[in-house]
Amino acid sequence: MKLLIQNGTVVDPKSQKVFHSDVLTEDDRIVKISENISPEEAGEGTELLDAAGCYVMPGFIDLHVHFRDPGLEYKETLATGGAAAAHGGVTTVCAMPNTKPVIDTKEKVEEVHNRAKTESPIHVIQLGAVTKGQKGEELADIQGMAEAGCMAISEDGKSVMNASLYRKGMKEAKKAGLRIFAHCEDITMVEGGVMNADAKAEALGLKGITNSVEDVIVARDILLAKETGVRLHLCHCSTKDSVEMIRLAKEEGLPVTGEVCPHHFTLSTDDIVEDDGNYKMNPPLRSKEDVEALKQGLKDGIMDVISTDHAPHGEKEKNCSMKKAAFGIVGLETSAALTYTELVDTGILTILQMAEKMSYNPAKILGLEEKGAVEEGTTADLVIFDPKAEYEIDKETFCSKGKNTPFDGRKVKGKVRCTISDGRVVYQEV
Numbered sequence: 344m345k346l347l348i349q350n351g352t353v354v355d356p357k358s359q360k361v362f363h364s365d366v367l368t369e370d371d372r373i374v375k376i377s378e379n380i381s382p383e384e385a386g387e388g389t390e391l392l393d394a395a396g397c398y399v400m401p402g403f404i405d406l407h408v409h410f411r412d413p414g415l416e417y418k419e420t421l422a423t424g425g426a427a428a429a430h431g432g433v434t435t436v437c438a439m440p441n442t443k444p445v446i447d448t449k450e451k452v453e454e455v456h457n458r459a460k461t462e463s464p465i466h467v468i469q470l471g472a473v474t475k476g477q478k479g480e481e482l483a484d485i486q487g488m489a490e491a492g493c494m495a496i497s498e499d500g501k502s503v504m505n506a507s508l509y510r511k512g513m514k515e516a517k518k519a520g521l522r523i524f525a526h527c528e529d530i531t532m533v534e535g536g537v538m539n540a541d542a543k544a545e546a547l548g549l550k551g552i553t554n555s556v557e558d559v560i561v562a563r564d565i566l567l568a569k570e571t572g573v574r575l576h577l578c579h580c581s582t583k584d585s586v587e588m589i590r591l592a593k594e595e596g597l598p599v600t601g602e603v604c605p606h607h608f609t610l611s612t613d614d615i616v617e618d619d620g621n622y623k624m625n626p627p628l629r630s631k632e633d634v635e636a637l638k639q640g641l642k643d644g645i646m647d648v649i650s651t652d653h654a655p656h657g658e659k660e661k662n663c664s665m666k667k668a669a670f671g672i673v674g675l676e677t678s679a680a681l682t683y684t685e686l687v688d689t690g691i692l693t694i695l696q697m698a699e700k701m702s703y704n705p706a707k708i709l710g711l712e713e714k715g716a717v718e719e720g721t722t723a724d725l726v727i728f729d730p731k732a733e734y735e736i737d738k739e740t741f742c743s744k745g746k747n748t749p750f751d752g753r754k755v756k757g758k759v760r761c762t763i764s765d766g767r768v769v770y771q772e773v
């Protein structure tokens with residue numbers, strides 16, 4: 344099977360080049376990148392894709408999604424989450440293990456990997472939990488899960504509060520060649536908070552979550568990574584002090600990377616006008632000052648990755664007061680547009696930096712050398728992205744089962760026209 348992508352502008356974060364070119368794929372590989380590859384040269388039966396006016400970028404790699412499968416299929420499945428990813432230009436995801444049951448053994452990782460091959464149109468890397476059942480009491484089967492290809496372990500949804508146990512888990516992870524993806528939240532300090540602790544929370548009569556809830560665990564986890572040598576990826580960073588601590592860790596040469604979610608650089612607590620569950624996520628939307636620090640951190644290269652923390656929930660769980668609503672919003676189908684609109688179109692990031700944060704750096708963090716670039720010989724995971732398309736986000740167009748987004752009706756610029764995974768078109772705008 345061959346695809347010829349014509350007339351596009353290739354964005355390759357590996358060579359740091361942006362250039363006009365055609366791209367030819369055969370089966371799951373990029374076989375030729377050159378100007379004016381003719382259909383005759385490509386050969387009979389080659390499918391032609393017109394990318395005029397569009398960027399041809401490496402498929403996005405989202406290090407942080409919740410596919411809710413197994414056990415919570417009413418929220419999402421490997422099939423619907425995979426379709427949402429394809430719609431958003433995402434060709435590889437890391438699925439968090441806070442499913443039902445929690446993914447904490449070799450067999451459970453294998454089961455998801457086997458099913459994903461047929462059920463999901465894009466690549467799914469299942470992550471394992473740090474502790475059995477995410478109960479924080481004893482370590483999960485870390486070595487076994489590594490053998491099943493889980494690549495990283497994470498207690499996402501919460502932190503491992505017992506630092507001694509976490510340190511043991513980090514040592515095991517390092518031995519097994521796995522990374523730690525850390526959700527930083529001191530649960531003892533949350534005290535029933537549902538949004539950022541500020542005047543807006545007070546005005547709405549809602550309990551607040553302080554920056555320190557995140558910051559103390561970021562500090563602790565960086566120190567534990569320093570001691571154990573494990574590669575630490577800090578998920579969904581939301582505060583200016585998280586950025587500052589990652590800056591210091593990097594200056595010291597520690598193997599620490601930072602992730603920012605589109606909602607945390609697009610919205611601040613000022614955008615919450617009423618008590619609406621669709622604005623509730625963990626960590627919460629922060630102050631303008633925090634938002635600016637996150638943007639600056641992305642620009643300066645302190646923050647390495649833009650991932651979504653795609654967290655689908657049922658309608659009843661979200662269309663209610665923040666007091667009752669579940670934490671989390673969907674993100675796979677709005678991420679590229681928000682990143683382009685908020686960061687590239689505004690001149691904060693270049694298009695190459697967008698490809699770095701959404702493809703190249705995530706691939707590097709996972710050690711996937713064949714992904715995250717547009718190069719001859721690498722995997723044919725690609726996205727055709729139209730930077731000129733302007734439209735309003737419409738949650739009814741989402742492939743995800745989750746419609747829980749605060750971005751419904753928001754005007755954005757930048758649209759995924761086509762997504763290619765392993766040389767197959769998995770999403771194409773009709």
Ligand SMILES: NC(=O)N[C@@H](CC(=O)O)C(=O)O
Pocket residue numbers: 409441499500501526623624625626652654655669670671672
């Ligand atoms: N981010 C969220 O608000 N929710 C996530 C859990 C998590 O990422 O911590 C979820 O699983 O729903």
Ligand SMILES: [Zn+2]
Pocket residue numbers: 499500501526527578579625
């Ligand atoms: Zn989390």
Ligand SMILES: [Zn+2]
Pocket residue numbers: 407408409439499500652654
């Ligand atoms: Zn998460």
